[in-house]
Amino acid sequence: xxxxxxxxxxxxxxxxxxxxxxxxxxxxxxxxxxxxxxxxxxxxxxxxxxxxxxxxxxxxxxxxxxxxxxxxxxxxxxxxxxxxxxxxxxxxxxxxxxxxxxxxxxxxxxxxxxxx
Amino acid sequence: xxxxxxxxxxxxxxxxxxxxxxxxxxxxxxxxxxxxxxxxxxxxxxxxxxxxxxxxxxxxxxxxxxxxxxxxxxxxxxxxxxxxxxxxxxxxxxxxxxxxxxxxxxxxxxxxxxxxxxxxxxxxxxxxxxxxxxxxxxxxxxxxxxxxxxxxxxxxxxxxxxxxxxxxxxxxxxxxxxxxxxxxxxxxxxxxxxxxxxxxxxxxxxxxxxxxxxxxxxxxxxxxxxxxxxxxxxxxxxxxxxxxxxxxxxxxxxxxxxxxxxxxxxxxxxxxxxxxxxxx
Numbered sequence: 001x002x003x004x005x006x007x008x009x010x011x012x013x014x015x016x017x018x019x020x021x022x023x024x025x026x027x028x029x030x031x032x033x034x035x036x037x038x039x040x041x042x043x044x045x046x047x048x049x050x051x052x053x054x055x056x057x058x059x060x061x062x063x064x065x066x067x068x069x070x071x072x073x074x075x076x077x078x079x080x081x082x083x084x085x086x087x088x089x090x091x092x093x094x095x096x097x098x099x100x101x102x103x104x105x106x107x108x109x110x111x112x113x114x115x116x
Numbered sequence: 117x118x119x120x121x122x123x124x125x126x127x128x129x130x131x132x133x134x135x136x137x138x139x140x141x142x143x144x145x146x147x148x149x150x151x152x153x154x155x156x157x158x159x160x161x162x163x164x165x166x167x168x169x170x171x172x173x174x175x176x177x178x179x180x181x182x183x184x185x186x187x188x189x190x191x192x193x194x195x196x197x198x199x200x201x202x203x204x205x206x207x208x209x210x211x212x213x214x215x216x217x218x219x220x221x222x223x224x225x226x227x228x229x230x231x232x233x234x235x236x237x238x239x240x241x242x243x244x245x246x247x248x249x250x251x252x253x254x255x256x257x258x259x260x261x262x263x264x265x266x267x268x269x270x271x272x273x274x275x276x277x278x279x280x281x282x283x284x285x286x287x288x289x290x291x292x293x294x295x296x297x298x299x300x301x302x303x304x305x306x307x308x309x310x311x312x313x314x315x316x317x318x319x320x321x322x323x324x325x326x327x328x329x330x331x332x333x334x335x336x337x338x339x340x341x342x343x344x345x346x347x348x349x350x351x352x353x354x355x356x357x358x359x360x361x362x363x364x365x366x367x368x369x370x371x372x373x374x375x376x377x378x379x380x381x382x383x384x385x386x387x388x389x390x391x392x393x394x395x396x
Binding site: 049052053054073074075077079080081083084085086087089090091100101104105107108 | 286288289291292293294295296297298307310311313
């Protein structure tokens with residue numbers, strides 16, 4: 001587990017009048033169970049998506065264990081996320097669905113060791 | 117008693133529908149059966165009795181067509197051109213559709229508009245320009261040139277079919293794939309393509325049928341007898357210098373058979389692909 005620190009996080013979509021997320025700061029301690037609550041459209045998912053690396057950050061920082069993650073691609077952040085619509089791959093078996101992230105990590109590591 | 121009366125009414129109500137379907141089958145199936153009958157009769161027999169039955173059946177006409185009348189060459193030319201063109205148009209079109217459906221990028225709307233504007237251009241408009249361009253790049257009167265033309269002219273429809281379907285795949289799946297560690301190309305190849313398979317099948321089948329029957333570009337861009345595709349080969353037998361209706365009919369049957377086979381295999385997936393948008 002790890003500590004997640006969100007500092008003055010802002011998100012402004014291109015063409016959007018108001019910022020979707022402005023100035024959000026919080027820390028999630030190791031083994032802490034945290035809940036974000038709010039009306040729909042208030043930016044909960046946007047914050048989560050920025051922490052996961054699915055959405056570029058306009059300003060502010062997201063750090064995991066003290067390391068700033070703003071420029072780290074989603075697949076290297078070692079984060080798991082459950083989506084609203086499950087997002088299971090319908091063409092894969094249960095095993096393949098579960099094994100996919102691990103398989104991708106293994107492949108990446110074998111690539112890294114080969115290239116270095 | 118009441119249910120019986122309603123049952124009777126239902127039966128009566130279905131009469132016009134059944135009549136319509138029967139009539140429609142007659143109109144579409146009639147000419148087909150006629151050609152099938154003619155393909156087994158000699159031209160002399162056909163001129164004597166145009167609507168006669170194929171008795172005796174001249175099966176050897178198919179052998180003649182394949183060997184003596186060059187239909188074998190035409191068939192392989194058509195197969196070569198259509199298979200390669202369909203493969204290219206599907207892969208390129210699917211990639212374009214995936215990008216247009218999934219990514220927001222500068223000029224995306226413009227690219228989208230430009231590709232889909234190909235749908236409204238009548239093919240006759242392109243003939244002169246295509247002829248000149250193919251001459252300039254030494255691809256006039258080659259099968260390769262025809263393949264390129266087919267790919268270019270059918271990209272629009274392919275992108276149109278695929279993009280609509282791809283856009284309906286939930287975004288969450290793509291986000292999940294990104295977090296799981298798929299690269300952009302893998303997302304296309306391992307998420308979009310398998311999930312979009314019904315739409316891809318639809319595009320493949322439609323393109324195959326349309327290109328297999330394509331006549332206009334082929335007749336303008338090919339001149340050698342050796343390079344003719346099937347539609348041109350068939351036309352050859354009803355040209356100004358000869359009128360071999362029997363042989364043309366045999367050629368038509370040879371041309372039609374692969375389409376029937378493809379349709380028999382893929383019609384179900386195809387209809388699924390075409391209606392999936394409404395169901396979801």
